[in-house]
Amino acid sequence: MxxxxxxxxxxxxxxxxxxxxxxxxxxxxxxxxxxxxxxxxxxxxxxxxxxxxxxxxxxxxxxxxxxxxxxxxxxxxxxxxxxxxxxxxxxxxxxxxxxxxxxxxxxxxxxxxxxxxxxxxxxxxxxxxxxxxxxxxxxxxxVAIPVLARDIKNNYEDSHELMIVSPDVGGVVRARALADRLNADLAIVDKRRPRAGESEVMNIIGDVSGRRCILFDDIVDSAGTLCNAAAAMIERGAASVSAYVSHGVLSGPAVERVKKSVLSELVITDSIEQPEQVLACGKVRTVTVAxxxxxxxxxxxxxxxxxxxxx
The missing domain is CATH 3.40.50.2020 (Rossmann fold)
Incomplete structure (x- = not known):
């Protein structure tokens, strides 16, 4: 080999x-x-x-x-x-x-x-x-779920407060697989895209009040969807919102958006090598899939x- x-x-x-x-x-x-x-x-x-x-x-x-x-x-x-x-x-x-x-x-x-x-x-x-x-x-x-689930278990002691959130309807199967592994509840963000690269939260399916929410997706690109979803959940009473994403594309203003957002942290894998700008961001953390x-x-x-x- x-x-x-x-x-x-x-x-x-x-x-x-x-x-x-x-x-x-x-x-x-x-x-x-x-x-x-x-x-x-x-x-x-x-x-x-x-x-x-x-x-x-x-x-x-x-x-x-x-x-x-x-x-x-x-x-x-x-x-x-x-x-x-x-x-x-x-x-x-x-x-x-x-x-x-x-x-x-x-x-x-x-x-x-x-x-x-x-x-x-x-x-x-x-x-x-x-x-x-x-x-x-x-x-x-x-699938990166076993790696990310292990990291969540290591960083979130009380799993009863956790709620896994799919940022769109298309990611429900992926989010449910993580929720089942963690024995956590599931919520779904109903969004629409007025145009490519932009998203607008229409509704949140599930009661996130008082819960520690984890947004789970496969790709974070411009981070607009994650940041908008996090803000909507905080408005609806979520105790905290973080995000776990398999691939950190993080193009354009993504890092600045994450910095200014209500997200507690953004956890990505090292499937994509990140520039110094991303590594220096205190809200972004990387776990390895090696x-x-x-x-x-x-x-x-x-x-x-x-x-x-x-x-």
Whole structure:
């Protein structure tokens, strides 16, 4: 087994390597003067089971091209099996036609990864589970719920006061899975989007009065939805509101919004490597998913069950 890291999240790649006690494969993934991506593998990978670790986060197109070119290089170097390990799968929110003459970009990216030469994909908390069906190769979609639930148990002593809140109707199944694991109640935020990137809270389904609320979602991008939902719950008598999110995209004014919001804290995983601005924010905390992904890689390499990680 060999681990190859792109440039998108080298700290997570190193942590996964440390968990598996496997050094990262020596390679160079760099840019030409005109910013074209170039990759060369500096070790023999013929007949090897290679895992390419690369999140397609910002800059999404550059990181996606790095992944595709690394896969192509490995295929031409006669690797036995190539697994694209994508802790964060970019373009996942474009998983259906939202209007006339619009693309399904998640399917396009799946096709690109497959045609580049990947034999299987390992990712975490896809925005929509059906994206697994976009791939014509085996795809494992890990969930961060066990990691986040453990962190909640360590930081919230009295679980009877807890209420897990889905920030929209689409995330109810995800939020219910966390609530069941914590034996907590569930509430739902009814929102609408007047336009892309903006949200407006219409109603909260469930009594949040006096409860310690935890908003749970898969992606926080501009943080508008979370901050608006948190403010609405405080107005309705919630004792406190925090947020647990699998992927901290945190683009544009997101960090400033979180700082100024009523959120007690925002907890994200390290599926996306964060800039110094995010790390310096006192309200943002990161938990690692390196053991989760590392164990999944070990099980795939040993032909063992990955689904048992969800228990």
């Amino acid at each position: 060999k681990l190859l890291s792109g440039n998108s999240n080298q700290s997570l790649s190193q942590a996964i390597g440390d968990y598996l006690d496997v050094p990262l494969t020596k390679a160079q993934v760099k840019r030409f003067a005109d910013m074209e991506v170039f990759a060369t593998i500096d070790e023999n990978v013929r007949g090897e089971d290679v895992f390419v670790i690369q999140s397609t986060s910002y800059p999404a197109n550059d990181n996606l091209m790095e992944l595709l070119i690394c896969i192509d290089a490995l295929q031409r170097a006669s690797a036995r099996r190539i697994t694209a390990v994508m802790p964060y799968f970019g373009y996942a929110r474009q998983d259906r036609k939202t209007g006339g003459r619009t693309p399904i970009s998640a399917k396009l990216v799946a096709n690109l990864i497959t045609r580049a030469g990947a034999d299987r994909v390992l990712t975490m908390d896809l925005h929509a589970g059906q994206i697994q069906g976009f791939f014509d190769i085996p795809t494992d979609n890990l 053991p989760l992904i590392g164990e999944a890689i070990r099980r795939i390499a040993n032909e063992e069950s990955v689904s048992k990680l969800f228990d």
